[in-house]
Amino acid sequence: MEKIWHLIYSRTFIILLLLAVTVLAIFFGVTYAALLMPAVLLALQIFSIIVAISIVNRPMNASFKLTWIIFIIGVPIFGALFYFILQSNIETRRYRKNFQKQAEKLRQYGHTSSKLLSVLEKEDKDQLKLAHYMSQHVGYALHGNSDATYFPSGEAKFEALVEELRKAEKYIFMEYYIVDFGYMWDSILEILKEKAGQGVEVRFMYDGSNSLMLLPYNYYKSLREFGIKAKVFSQIIPALSTVQNNRDHRKIAVIDGRVAFTGGVNLADEYINQKERFGHWKDAAIMVKGEAVANFTLMFLQMWNFNEKTENDDLKYLKEHLESEKEIVDKDSFFLAYGENPFDKDEVAKRVYLDMIQSATDYIYIMTPYLVLDDEMIDNLTYAAKRGVQVKLLLPHIYDKQSAYLAARVDFETYLESGIEIYEYTPGFVHSKVVLVDDKKATVGTVNMDFRSFYLNFECGLYVYNHKQVLWDILVDFETSFAVSEQITLEDFRNNYPWHKRLAGSLIAMFAPLF
Structure with missing residues (x-):
């Protein structure tokens, strides 16, 4: 019984309840109007046909088209209205505009050098196709002069991450999907607090879905009290908006521009088997050093600044990467760090x-x-x-x-x-x-x-x-x-x-x- 009351008074339940009330209000409002006024019903039926036709002709994956058409047919009138409300949402347009602006601003730092392309062409011409696409159409450069270490477990990644964080002298950028209290996060937070106290610039960003069940709603304010620059990406709110379905699932750590981490490992104890949830947790991560770190810095800054209203000097971090790049030394290995952005219409x-x-x-x-x-x-x-x-x-x-x-x-x-x-x-x-x-x-x-x-x-x-x-x-x-x-x-x-x-x-x- 105690668990039931805890659930009822939780933020998750309240947000879902308010969303349900919103959806039901729209549903019954539309139904009531349609029953009382036949002209409204006819207009909504025509509207549904127009929406269905527009979905069929949109440049959208066929699976998405089919799902929406089934929804519109299965829930007549309301389905089309629901689709229209979500797709025409002001917040969605704002997110898309801001990310496009960021992409254009950072694109100049995502071009592969002609020298590296010529080395790759001699190695494997087929690899040029992916490198060309990433460099010319997306904005992520291919890099050489780098090294990497693969971690077959969360435990191995955690150990290496702690070691590298302790070496930080200039800055630490971290962006994670899940953060939860426990041994793993407590250990990392202590290092971040220590480094911030030493004058190292520490930035930490986490996804807003954490505020549903894992972290306090304003936890980022608590981090700021430790001298950590903290942000939350897209807090969950009780409003109909497609952007709430677009989560920051990335796991990125960049330290001094010399080393970066990514992979499946979040900052919670199950990822390092300190807590058992579904048997043994098998995860993987990778650490990269050298010029390839630049793309992870770029990705982090894109997310950090997407809703900034004032200009800052963050481009200096990308300029440092460009200035530190040298003539190709390692002619065998190539690295391409890339990001997925749901607002750029390119999978x-x-x-x-x-x-x-x-x-x-x-x-x-x-x-x-x-x-x-x-x-x-x-x-x-x-x-x-x-x-x-x-x-x-x-x-x-x-x-x-x-x-x-x-x-x-x-x-x-x-x-x-x-x-x-x-x-x-x-x-x-x-x-x-x-x-x-x-x-x-x-x-x-x-x-x-x-x-x-x-x-x-x-x-x-x-x-x-x-x-x-x-x-x-x-x-x-x-x-x-x-x-x-x-x-x-x-x-x-x-x-x-x-x-x-x-x-x-x-x-x-x-x-x-x-x-």
């Missing part, structure tokens, strides 16, 4: 994944906690398997969300029939977001294999080409994980997966593009 993370899948000749290994894909991604993965590429997927055995478990299995037969191998990590939950292809290239970051990461969230990752040690370490991690996992066969899945779970998964997957 950057998805294109990175597709580029890797389409170029594979030997194998494709994928670790992901969630597997809910659109037709294009499914077609590319299954075609890779059908043309003889070994495709292996590593998924959780213990899921954090039942809905994710059910939705992932909707397309299992399609994958298995094409020859894709599916493994479930028996010890617990896989939260790693890693793709490895042909002993040549890999990406490690925050991007899940689902609609939310490809279309709705702010994400980031590090694309690694031809760094032998990192690629070997990732391969060892995959092989070690496969060895303790259970392989799902087509026969077992057909015979043992119950029909009611298939039905539930199909319904969940139908609306997955929206949530």
Whole structure:
């Protein structure tokens, strides 16, 4: 009973209640007006047809179109009105405008040097395509003269992050999706407070969804009292707006412009197995040093300044990166740190994944906690398997969300029939977001294999080409994980997966593009 009362008086319950009241008020208001005035009903029906036609003709992923059309048909009149309210939201337009402004401002720092491109052309002409796209159309430069270390667990990443934070002399930039009280965050916070006291510039940014259940609503003000410059991205408020569905899912730490971290590891105890939630928590991260750090600095500043109303001198950090770049020394390894921005209408993370899948000749290994894909991604993965590429997927055995478990299995037969191998990590939950292809290239970051990461969230990752040690370490991690996992066969899945779970998964997957 105490838990029930705690839930009722929580911020999450209040916000959801107010949103529900708003939706119901619109629904009953529209219904009442339509019943009393036939002309209003006719106008709304015509309006619904116009909205449906506009959705069909919008430059939007087919899965999103289908979901919205089903919603409009399933909830006549109200569905179209709901879509219109969300899409015409002033806040959405403001976010898009601000991020476009930031992108243009920072674009000059995202061009790959001609010398590096010429080195890459001699190494592998096919890699020029991705580098060209990122540099010319998105604004993320390819870099050499860098080194990286792969961490196959949250514990390993945490240890290295603490060590590097203690070395900070000029600045620390951190941007994380989840922050929760406990050993991990307490340990990091103590270092941040200490460094801020020493005169190191410390900036910390976290996603507003933390304020629902994990952190106090104004926790960023508490951090400021320690001398830490703190911000929260997009606080959750009881209002209908699509921007509340666009979360900052990135995990970035940049220290003195010399080292950066990314990967799946958030700042909470389950990520380092100090607290058990879903069996053993399998995560991964990567640390990069050298010129490739520049893109992570750029990504952080883009998020930090997207709603700043006054000019500042933050470009100095990017200028420092440019000034420190030197003639190409390391001609073998290349790094490309990239970000996903849901407001730029360009699915950057998805294109990175597709580029890797389409170029594979030997194998494709994928670790992901969630597997809910659109037709294009499914077609590319299954075609890779059908043309003889070994495709292996590593998924959780213990899921954090039942809905994710059910939705992932909707397309299992399609994958298995094409020859894709599916493994479930028996010890617990896989939260790693890693793709490895042909002993040549890999990406490690925050991007899940689902609609939310490809279309709705702010994400980031590090694309690694031809760094032998990192690629070997990732391969060892995959092989070690496969060895303790259970392989799902087509026969077992057909015979043992119950029909009611298939039905539930199909319904969940139908609306997955929206949530």
